[in-house]
Amino acid sequence: ETGVTQSPTHLIKTRGQQVTLRCSSQSGHNTVSWYQQALGQGPQFIFQYYREEENGRGNFPPRFSGLQFPNYSSELNVNALELDDSALYLCASSPGLAGRYNEQFFGPGTRLTVL
Amino acid sequence: DQQVKQNSPSLSVQEGRISILNCDYTNSMFDYFLWYKKYPAEGPTFLISISSIKDKNEDGRFTVFLNKSAKHLSLHIVPSQPGDSAVYFCAAATGANNLFFGTGTRLTVIP
Numbered sequence: 001e002t003g004v005t006q007s008p009t010h011l012i013k014t015r016g017q018q019v020t021l022r023c024s025s026q027s028g029h030n031t032v033s034w035y036q037q038a039l040g041q042g043p044q045f046i047f048q049y050y051r052e053e054e055n056g057r058g059n060f061p062p063r064f065s066g067l068q069f070p071n072y073s074s075e076l077n078v079n080a081l082e083l084d085d086s087a088l089y090l091c092a093s094s095p096g097l098a099g100r101y102n103e104q105f106f107g108p109g110t111r112l113t114v115l
Numbered sequence: 116d117q118q119v120k121q122n123s124p125s126l127s128v129q130e131g132r133i134s135i136l137n138c139d140y141t142n143s144m145f146d147y148f149l150w151y152k153k154y155p156a157e158g159p160t161f162l163i164s165i166s167s168i169k170d171k172n173e174d175g176r177f178t179v180f181l182n183k184s185a186k187h188l189s190l191h192i193v194p195s196q197p198g199d200s201a202v203y204f205c206a207a208a209t210g211a212n213n214l215f216f217g218t219g220t221r222l223t224v225i226p
Binding site for chain 2: 004033035040041042043044045048056058090092103104105106107108109
């Protein structure tokens, strides 16, 4: 059974650019959640996709957007990058809506640096 | 607004002794609590959880205690082993909603 994978591992962008991060969910999982972990902080919830629809969003601006595909893989897009967007971006998949009923399995993350 | 707080950024413990990691929360709607462990270059991995209807849950060397009146939970690891050295995150959830994480505590177990 393949776990959650993310690509790329590392990425360097400049302020104002756009970036796309990718996540392949674990087999049998239909829900993907994205988190941002800034240096020295815990993961902060960005949004969750359940069966290709956004289902819940954290306190992030609209320039953070996402997609989930029919195979339940997902993309996180960030437009107009700012220096504060530099962080580790974690993807987590679960067999249903995340929370007490379904354990989330995390990928290793994508380290984004904005210069 | 940090709804889940881990006030100790780091903790060092001798091998074989007990490690106690603490977590406080402010949202009384949280009804499910989890601990995750994170090694460098890896994503967090689930360790143990507890429902708000319980005050203790045990799994091998790991025990989580919940004090709802104090809005406090703790993770006890006994005996501590060098392989337990990692960053530990406390997280909380309401029903089927997403997780709110604390800032983490780096545990170092000294051989």
